[in-house]
Amino acid sequence: MTRPTVDLRPIQPPLPRPRPLAHFFTRPQVIALVAVLLVNWALFPGFFTITWQDGRFFGSLIDVLNRGAPVAILAIGMTMVIATKGVDLSVGAVMAISGATAATLVTNGIPAPVAVLAALGTGILCGFWNGILVTVLEIQPIIATLVLMVAGRGLAQLITEGYIVTFSDPLLIFIGTGSFLGLPMPVIIAVVLMIAATLIVRRTALGLLIEAVGVNRSAARFAGLKANALLLIVYTFAGFCAAISGLIVAGDIRGADANNAGLWLELDAILAVVIGGTSLMGGRFSIPMAVLGALIIQSMNTGILISGFSPEFNLVVKSAVIIVILVLQSPISARLFRRLPGAQK
Amino acid sequence: MNRSLRPLLATTLIFLFAYMLAVSQQPAMLSTRVLGNFLTDNAFLGIAAVGMTFVILSGGIDLSVGAVIGFTTVLVAVLIMWLQLHPLIAFAIALIVATGFGAVMGAAIHYLKVPSFIVTLAGMFLARGGASVLSPDSIGIEHPFFSAVQKSYILLPGGGRFTVVGMIMLAVFACAIILAHRTRFGSNVYALGGSETSAALMGVPVARTTISIYALSSFLAGLAGVVFSLYTSAGYSLNALGVELDAIAAVVIGGTLLTGGYGFVAGTFIGVMLQGLVQTYIVFDGTLSSWWTKIVVGVLLFMFILLQRLVFKAAPRRT
Numbered sequence: 001m002t003r004p005t006v007d008l009r010p011i012q013p014p015l016p017r018p019r020p021l022a023h024f025f026t027r028p029q030v031i032a033l034v035a036v037l038l039v040n041w042a043l044f045p046g047f048f049t050i051t052w053q054d055g056r057f058f059g060s061l062i063d064v065l066n067r068g069a070p071v072a073i074l075a076i077g078m079t080m081v082i083a084t085k086g087v088d089l090s091v092g093a094v095m096a097i098s099g100a101t102a103a104t105l106v107t108n109g110i111p112a113p114v115a116v117l118a119a120l121g122t123g124i125l126c127g128f129w130n131g132i133l134v135t136v137l138e139i140q141p142i143i144a145t146l147v148l149m150v151a152g153r154g155l156a157q158l159i160t161e162g163y164i165v166t167f168s169d170p171l172l173i174f175i176g177t178g179s180f181l182g183l184p185m186p187v188i189i190a191v192v193l194m195i196a197a198t199l200i201v202r203r204t205a206l207g208l209l210i211e212a213v214g215v216n217r218s219a220a221r222f223a224g225l226k227a228n229a230l231l232l233i234v235y236t237f238a239g240f241c242a243a244i245s246g247l248i249v250a251g252d253i254r255g256a257d258a259n260n261a262g263l264w265l266e267l268d269a270i271l272a273v274v275i276g277g278t279s280l281m282g283g284r285f286s287i288p289m290a291v292l293g294a295l296i297i298q299s300m301n302t303g304i305l306i307s308g309f310s311p312e313f314n315l316v317v318k319s320a321v322i323i324v325i326l327v328l329q330s331p332i333s334a335r336l337f338r339r340l341p342g343a344q345k
Numbered sequence: 346m347n348r349s350l351r352p353l354l355a356t357t358l359i360f361l362f363a364y365m366l367a368v369s370q371q372p373a374m375l376s377t378r379v380l381g382n383f384l385t386d387n388a389f390l391g392i393a394a395v396g397m398t399f400v401i402l403s404g405g406i407d408l409s410v411g412a413v414i415g416f417t418t419v420l421v422a423v424l425i426m427w428l429q430l431h432p433l434i435a436f437a438i439a440l441i442v443a444t445g446f447g448a449v450m451g452a453a454i455h456y457l458k459v460p461s462f463i464v465t466l467a468g469m470f471l472a473r474g475g476a477s478v479l480s481p482d483s484i485g486i487e488h489p490f491f492s493a494v495q496k497s498y499i500l501l502p503g504g505g506r507f508t509v510v511g512m513i514m515l516a517v518f519a520c521a522i523i524l525a526h527r528t529r530f531g532s533n534v535y536a537l538g539g540s541e542t543s544a545a546l547m548g549v550p551v552a553r554t555t556i557s558i559y560a561l562s563s564f565l566a567g568l569a570g571v572v573f574s575l576y577t578s579a580g581y582s583l584n585a586l587g588v589e590l591d592a593i594a595a596v597v598i599g600g601t602l603l604t605g606g607y608g609f610v611a612g613t614f615i616g617v618m619l620q621g622l623v624q625t626y627i628v629f630d631g632t633l634s635s636w637w638t639k640i641v642v643g644v645l646l647f648m649f650i651l652l653q654r655l656v657f658k659a660a661p662r663r664t
């Protein structure tokens with residue numbers, strides 16, 4: 001990212017867009033998810049059991065979806081940012097800010113819908129700030145977003161005045177723990193956001209433009225693209241996604257914890273995006289695959305918990321996953337796999 | 346005066362100005378006691394930030410330093426308390442492990458051609474996870490050597506204490522300044538940060554230098570972990586959470602350019618001291634909560650990034 005290298009390899013032709021369904025099931029991410037789920041099933045035979053109770057579904061699988069939703073939502077925004085060759089480290093802090101805003105407003109007697117809109121607004125504002133740093137001031141994304149990552153939790157504390165603000169507002173709690181059509185609300189929000197974002201980028205030229213900026217920002221600008229406006233939109237969208245996640249996490253625990261809400265989730269989101277096959281070098285991205293990546297991470301978390309290992313193993317397993325992916329994506333393995341059909345890329 | 350020294354000068358002036366401002370509010374801050382504690386309290390951050398300086402100078406980033414500090418404290422505690430090794434042997438083992446860890450990360454960055462930030466992110470997970478697998482609980486260290494080191498200090502006029510920990514930090518900075526500005530390795534680091542392709546064409550051993558840089562960074566993070574364990578007499582896997590961010594902030598505030606190839610180790614020292622100043626002032630004031638530190642550091646970070654932008658945007662036109 002920070003090292004410019006001269007790449008003289010010929011550009012591979014893009015895959016044809018409408019892929020057959022069979023192709024979907026042979027993608028490494030899908031195979032990985034199925035494998036992790038099967039391991040979980042072997043460890044805990046009731047893993048796939050889903051029961052209907054009190055008007056909603058219950059079961060470990062639903063739990064994986066529910067717990068994975070905040071990271072999945074972050075990953076949707078992060079995918080777009082990474083596709084432009086950037087990264088957003090501030091999403092965890094933005095989650096804390098948005099949760100703190102909503103909780104503080106509600107406890108001060110502001111109607112919940114206004115509080116929710118205000119929280120989303122602060123998220124958008126934070127994303128916009130990142131975008132300004134990246135475009136107008138031309139700061140490297142990793143550093144530009146670091147500013148908010150460092151200061152953001154302090155700002156969240158400023159909003160909550162250092163307390164963990166608890167609330168009992170039905171709307172906020174519904175966002176975190178409610179259910180709609182039998183599915184938990186976070187899952188519904190994540191699915192809707194994923195479909196909307198995918199349609200917007202893939203059914204319009206937006207996705208193509210984002211990829212163009214990610215491949216070569218100056219070339220894209222010379223070709224007449226408003227690269228800066230696109231980057232602003234992308235970072236603002238990432239802030240918006242982070243704000244939604246923050247609302248969910250706050251609603252889930254019925255309180256805003258400025259210190260711990262969304263702590264290290266930016267790293268999980270980046271990992272989900274990388275697992276989803278989006279290149280950190282920009283220019284190639286897939287939102288549904290990033291969401292799948294978030295589900296893989298959550299399935300591993302759940303698997304480690306139900307297998308009785310201590311949660312600390314999570315970190316070791318995650319690092320092992322990153323290492324495997326890095327090796328698979330590296331030029332060395334590309335050389336090795338080049339002759340195999342259906343290899344990476 | 347040399348134009349390239351200007352950002353360093355700006356940082357120094359801002360530090361002096363901030364210190365005078367703090368003293369005018371809290372006269373008690375102008376004492377060798379406070380200065381001595383400055384060095385002791387920020388020793389681990391300073392040592393880690395030196396390693397980070399080299400990494401950033403080469404155009405990379407190391408997110409694993411906080412985790413390596415945490416891991417080292419746990420490893421040292423385990424070796425001393427469970428295996429009954431002498432602390433010095435434990436320190437040596439911990440430093441070797443940390444250095445090897447960094448070398449592997451450097452090799453991965455070079456040979457797999459992946460951004461340093463994702464490799465060191467994996468390293469961070471691995472080190473934190475490894476530490477909590479070794480021991481999820483905090484281990485207290487009790488050893489005569491530890492208490493002896495903690496009790497030994499040079500008394501400064503005015504009652505300030507210049508502790509062993511503070512001395513280690515100053516020694517590390519002195520060595521690092523020589524390493525960065527007076528050796529071939531240092532020149533290679535700067536060359537790599539300027540442009541990896543040009544550096545390779547000029548005959549800089551890119552592979553060896555990259556591996557050495559990350560090995561050095563992890564070695565210093567390990568040393569910071571040793572200092573941390575001397576400072577707190579405990580090993581805990583969640584020690585030094587987020588120190589990588591403080592270290593990056595210190596390096597940036599110290600005037601090192603984030604794109605690599607430009608900066609001074611001495612600037613990092615002032616960056617660390619400036620952060621320490623903010624923290625100490627907030628403690629002295631008593632009415633401000635500790636989270637103001639984060640906000641002020643964030644604002645400082647932003648100011649210095651802006652300053653760099655202005656200085657370096659103006660530069661090409663003049664030359």
